[in-house]
Amino acid sequence: xxxxxxxxxxxxxxxxxxxxxxxxxxxxxxxxxxxxxxxxxxxxxxxxxxxxxxxxxxxxxxxxxxxxxxxxxxxxxxxxxxxxxxxxxxxxxxxxxxxxxxxxxxxxxxxxxxxxxxxxxxxxxxxxxxxxxxxxxxxxxxxxxxxxxxxxxxxxxxxxxxxxxxxxxxxxxxxxxxxxxxxxxxxxxxxxxxxxxxxxxxxxxxxxxxxxxxxxxxxxxxxxxxxxxxxxxxxxx
Amino acid sequence: xxxxxxxxxxxxxxxxxxxxxxxxxxxxxxxxxxxxxxxxxxxxxxxxxxxxxxxxxxxxxxxxxxxxxxxxxxxxxxxxxxxxxxxxxxxxxxxxxxxxxxxxxxxxxxxxxxxxxxxxxxxxxxxxxxxxxxxxxxxxxxxxxxxxxxxxxxxxxxxxxxxxxxxxxxxxxxxxxxxxxxxxxxxxxxxxxxxxxxxxxxxxxxxxxxxxxxxxxxxxxxxxxxxxxxxxxxxxx
DNA sequence: CCATGATTGTCCGCCACCGTACCCAAAATC
DNA sequence: GATTTTGGGTACGGTGGCGGACAATCATGG
Numbered sequence: 269x270x271x272x273x274x275x276x277x278x279x280x281x282x283x284x285x286x287x288x289x290x291x292x293x294x295x296x297x298x299x300x301x302x303x304x305x306x307x308x309x310x311x312x313x314x315x316x317x318x319x320x321x322x323x324x325x326x327x328x329x330x331x332x333x334x335x336x337x338x339x340x341x342x343x344x345x346x347x348x349x350x351x352x353x354x355x356x357x358x359x360x361x362x363x364x365x366x367x368x369x370x371x372x373x374x375x376x377x378x379x380x381x382x383x384x385x386x387x388x389x390x391x392x393x394x395x396x397x398x399x400x401x402x403x404x405x406x407x408x409x410x411x412x413x414x415x416x417x418x419x420x421x422x423x424x425x426x427x428x429x430x431x432x433x434x435x436x437x438x439x440x441x442x443x444x445x446x447x448x449x450x451x452x453x454x455x456x457x458x459x460x461x462x463x464x465x466x467x468x469x470x471x472x473x474x475x476x477x478x479x480x481x482x483x484x485x486x487x488x489x490x491x492x493x494x495x496x497x498x499x500x501x502x503x504x505x
Numbered sequence: 506x507x508x509x510x511x512x513x514x515x516x517x518x519x520x521x522x523x524x525x526x527x528x529x530x531x532x533x534x535x536x537x538x539x540x541x542x543x544x545x546x547x548x549x550x551x552x553x554x555x556x557x558x559x560x561x562x563x564x565x566x567x568x569x570x571x572x573x574x575x576x577x578x579x580x581x582x583x584x585x586x587x588x589x590x591x592x593x594x595x596x597x598x599x600x601x602x603x604x605x606x607x608x609x610x611x612x613x614x615x616x617x618x619x620x621x622x623x624x625x626x627x628x629x630x631x632x633x634x635x636x637x638x639x640x641x642x643x644x645x646x647x648x649x650x651x652x653x654x655x656x657x658x659x660x661x662x663x664x665x666x667x668x669x670x671x672x673x674x675x676x677x678x679x680x681x682x683x684x685x686x687x688x689x690x691x692x693x694x695x696x697x698x699x700x701x702x703x704x705x706x707x708x709x710x711x712x713x714x715x716x717x718x719x720x721x722x723x724x725x726x727x728x729x730x731x732x733x734x735x736x737x738x739x740x741x742x
Numbered sequence: 743c744c745a746t747g748a749t750t751g752t753c754c755g756c757c758a759c760c761g762t763a764c765c766c767a768a769a770a771t772c
Numbered sequence: 773g774a775t776t777t778t779g780g781g782t783a784c785g786g787t788g789g790c791g792g793a794c795a796a797t798c799a800t801g802g
Contacts, residue, residue: 312730328643330643330646330647332644332651332726332727333725336651337647338646338651340642340643340647341643351636352636352734352738354632354636355629355632355636355738356629356633356738357636357737357738361640361730361733361734362640362643384629385625385629388622388625391628391629391632392593392622395592395628395631395632395635396593396594398592398632398635398639399588399589399591399594402588402638402639402642403599405577405639405642405643405646406565406567406578406598406642406645406646407567407569408643408646409567409575409577409642409643409645409649410569410574410577412646412650413649413685414573414575416789417788417789440748440749440750441750441751442748442749442750448650449647449650449651450650450789450790451791453750453753453790454788454790456751457751457752457789460751470750472748472749472750472797472798473748473798489569489570489573493549493569494598496598497589500594501589501592501593654758654759677778677779677780679779688760688761688762689779689780690759690760690780690781690783691759693780693781694781697781707780709767709768709779710778710779710780743802744802745800745801745802746799746802747798747799747800747801748799748800749798750795750796751794751795751796751797752793752796753792753793753795754791756789756790757787757788757789757790758787758788758789759787759788759789760786760788761785761786762783762784762785763782763783763784764782764783765780765781765782766779766782767778768777768779769777769778769779770776771774772773772774772775772776
């Protein structure tokens with residue numbers, strides 16, 4: 269099947285492969301549904317499959333101890349996970365789980381390991397994503413130390429918005445609090461702030477982006493740089 | 506010159522290259538002294554050279570605005586910078602500067618770009634480092650949100666200690682405060698805490714590690730995981 | 743239709759860290 | 773040796789977010 273018509277090409281990385289490499293790679297892909305909460309890999313877990321999303325959002329969570337965890341970054345159809353597998357690793361430091369349900373493709377780890385040395389564009393593309401993702405993580409680190417909760421929340425919502433179709437995102441305060449590493453009530457109040465400015469609309473289990481431009485102004489310098497880096501290294505989302 | 510006797514092999518990444526690739530790579534290397542404060546690349550700056558340290562420490566700093574900056578991670582002889590150049594990038598999101606003076610080698614960006622596609626071990630090694638470094642950043646992000654200053658400081662000192670010879674590190678409170686993204690007085694008090702427990706000894710412009718084991722206990726889960734990831738993907742520091 | 747669980751709203755005391763400012767000592771410069 | 777610069781110690785009021793707890797509301801299934 270030619271790339272253009274293959275459903276796996278909805279993933280931005282796979283879509284950029286040259287025809288020959290895409291053929292070899294797609295041969296090992298298996299279509300999967302990704303329900304909310306699905307764990308792609310556990311913290312310090314053995315990697316079984318490499319996942320390429322076509323829709324939905326995955327969260328990469330750093331876990332130091334049971335009660336000490338926070339999101340490092342998120343990815344959608346523009347990326348893959350676990351990143352470690354992209355350079356030949358077999359264990360993931362991070363927990364990776366589905367935050368917004370979607371679809372995608374996966375490939376057994378062994379297949380990926382065998383493909384990498386033989387397919388330079390494939391391995392370079394994965395490496396580029398790792399670099400772009402790492403810049404996303406570094407901004408998470410910066411915001412965690414310089415921004416207050418509402419600003420971080422704005423950034424986080426913008427990043428989700430980039431990765432879903434439409435303006436509605438299914439999210440609970442509790443989940444967001446886990447991701448941002450703050451108390452659940454802090455999320456509630458921060459959401460009220462954004463809602464008060466008419467930037468979003470929050471309902472039970474669902475948040476709707478009302479004014480993306482305004483959200484960006486609110487998030488200010490916290491949002492944007494990693495997205496630029498992605499475009500420089502790989503292309504449009 | 507064979508790898509074993511080439512001074513560039515003091516860099517852990519270069520040392521792992523097969524003889525043939527090392528020859529090609531080392532051909533473009535130029536020895537450089539790296540004084541404290543030397544800027545390898547500015548934030549959003551055009552990359553001119555790719556640096557491989559043999560001694561000293563470099564800091565990778567995320568900059569969002571003039572007053573909004575914090576260290577994402579640090580590297581020594583176990584790595585290289587700017588990471589973006591390792592996948593073919595020409596611009597660095599991060600500012601990279603020398604934190605503890607040392608020596609190293611550098612290569613023009615064009616040479617690196619030309620070498621990468623032709624030398625799979627080289628490019629895979631750089632990609633592995635990017636992945637390992639990204640896990641370091643993700644722990645910075647986690648600590649920034651879950652740990653208090655003294656714990657973060659302990660982690661930071663341990664990471665410095667890993668990368669210098671001996672137990673003395675030349676550091677000012679002011680510089681540390683910049684890296685951790687906290688007030689300078691917060692660093693002073695946090696250092697007092699560590700000093701009170703006889704884990705370190707602080708003098709003007711210099712910190713001496715007295716009890717590394719104790720520091721590790723103090724830093725608890727904040728320290729260790731990224732170092733494991735490095736060993737898994739690349740090897741000993 | 744009611745019970746149960748999940749989700750959200752709110753309150754309170756507490757404390758780590760902030761912003762700012764000032765002083766002192768050591769080191770460097772002249 | 774005097775002066776300037778740099779690095780370190782300390783103080784104080786202010787506050788964002790924490791820990792914890794409880795109530796209200798919505799959703800779901802028996």
